[in-house]
Ligand SMILES: CC(=O)SCCNC(=O)CCNC(=O)[C@H](O)C(C)(C)COP(=O)(O)OP(=O)(O)OC[C@H]1O[C@@H](n2cnc3c(N)ncnc32)[C@H](O)[C@@H]1OP(=O)(O)O
């Protein structure tokens with residue numbers, strides 16, 4: 205059967221007509237559910253099974269029916285529903301239940317799966333010295349006897365798709381394995397699964413084990429050999445691939461690699477490794493998985509099981525397609541394949557074209573920043589970009605992950621500033637419950653000299669403003685103050701906005717000039733962004749003051765003429781110590797803002 209690139213041969217339990225086809229046996233609902241804390245409800249298991257069918261897995265191990273009435277019901281429902289649901293490529297997945305060799309377990313398992321179109325029972329018994337001696341307290345002969353009896357019993361129940369696993373095969377004596385496996389083949393087993401139950405093997409050892417079982421087990425050529433690799437040494441995927449290269453044609457795995465202890469081979473890793481490297485180095489191996497369903501399946505399993513996917517998890521982790529460093533980002537912007545061996549879209553992870561997985565942070569460079577700025581609508585000159593880049597880097601040193609909101613706040617702080625007359629260099633505020641909030645500022649005036657000013661206020665922002673006033677000495681009244689945008693996280697950027705207007709003597713004295721000029725009372729806005737809300741507030745205030753002073757010095761040039769034209773005269777221009785003189789504005793005139 206062929207759909208797109210998927211070529212899935214007709215299902216026959218003990219045979220695959222395509223020698224390169226690898227069956228994917230998903231055990232998320234059995235071994236995956238054995239992850240501590242990952243218990244799933246029957247409804248969740250059914251949803252996941254449906255999703256696995258959509259993903260294209262060949263065999264779904266739905267549970268361990270004897271474990272509990274609920275698990276029995278879950279497996280039975282999955283067998284009846286998903287096990288009879290024809291997928292778009294015409295395939296109906298095999299539904300499998302696990303069982304010890306005990307007859308009662310076998311019967312329960314068969315009862316649970318038998319309504320599926322393709323029912324399978326998977327039975328197991330341990331074969332390593334340590335398991336036989338201490339856990340089972342059985343001799344080798346007894347273990348063989350139990351295994352053979354189990355397979356025959358399943359046959360007698362009408363089950364003709366039988367998987368047998370010698371548990372802890374990775375630490376078992378290979379000669380004993382050849383013997384027991386040969387016997388279960390004779391009894392009617394159709395798949396021999398070789399579990400590295402404790403994740404003990406190294407890839408070359410596991411590959412050799414599969415090869416030696418194929419070579420030395422009587423009748424092995426008439427069954428499917430399978431891998432089941434636990435991840436105790438982080439080698440589950442590597443071992444599974446080594447097994448497939450050595451001739452295994454079924455790989456057992458779980459979504460997100462969940463499973464007993466350190467988990468199992470991760471389906472997405474095995475499948476994508478086969479997909480991307482199968483042709484080149486794995487003798488043309490391929491699977492029936494539709495990768496575009498990988499990400500939604502991973503998400504569903506993670507949500508339902510509560511097993512959070514680590515950010516750097518291959519294929520499905522949050523960082524799997526995220527690029528933080530400047531050199532990588534630059535490469536990505538030029539050609540995505542410089543740093544991505546598959547696209548996020550190919551595994552079903554939607555990505556907006558403009559962000560392309562580029563995460564701005566302390567390792568980013570100008571090219572990445574500029575590209576994000578362009579996508580936000582800014583076209584900067586090289587000098588402007590250099591300025592913003594400096595502030596961006598200093599923010600990124602303190603804050604993990606710079607969001608678009610951070611950039612917008614930085615841009616408005618950077619670009620929407622008036623000509624700098626007074627520059628805020630440093631600010632320190634002491635505040636709390638044990639005294640008056642006190643601020644010290646260092647500012648550079650229009651003469652280029654840095655001065656220190658001090659202020660005491662009702663709060664830290666008020667103290668900072670008083671300290672600024674002690675140096676700038678224009679009389680201004682704060683008419684509005686707001687924190688208009690705060691980005692996320694503890695190191696977030698605060699974006700403050702203030703409105704000021706001239707006040708006191710400046711305002712009264714200048715009334716007539718402004719009346720004569722026909723102007724209205726002006727308000728001046730300023731904005732500032734910083735990780736420190738008081739610094740952001742001071743930046744906003746200084747920005748508004750600069751605007752006001754700048755306007756005053758322009759108005760001064762026109763005011764005398766206007767004053768001459770008025771009957772009242774009185775062009776009392778307030779002089780500020782930066783050398784510029786300014787007209788003041790009438791209090792009760794209509795307001796407008798700049
Ligand atoms: C490697 C794996 O992942 S194997 C699958 C592991 N998964 C699970 O165990 C989850 C489901 N398990 C359960 O719900 C329970 O363990 C049950 C229902 C299966 C059994 O519960 P209990 O009957 O109370 O037995 P318990 O779990 O305490 O002990 C296991 C018994 O099974 C025996 N046993 C273990 N494996 C097998 C086997 N493959 N075939 C036959 N007997 C076995 C043990 O020797 C032990 O026997 P004992 O009671 O005579 O000492």
Ligand SMILES: CC(C)C(=O)C(=O)O
Pocket residue numbers: 235302328369371372397399400401402432434
């Ligand atoms: C039941 C078997 C296949 C198993 O889960 C293991 O050995 O790890």
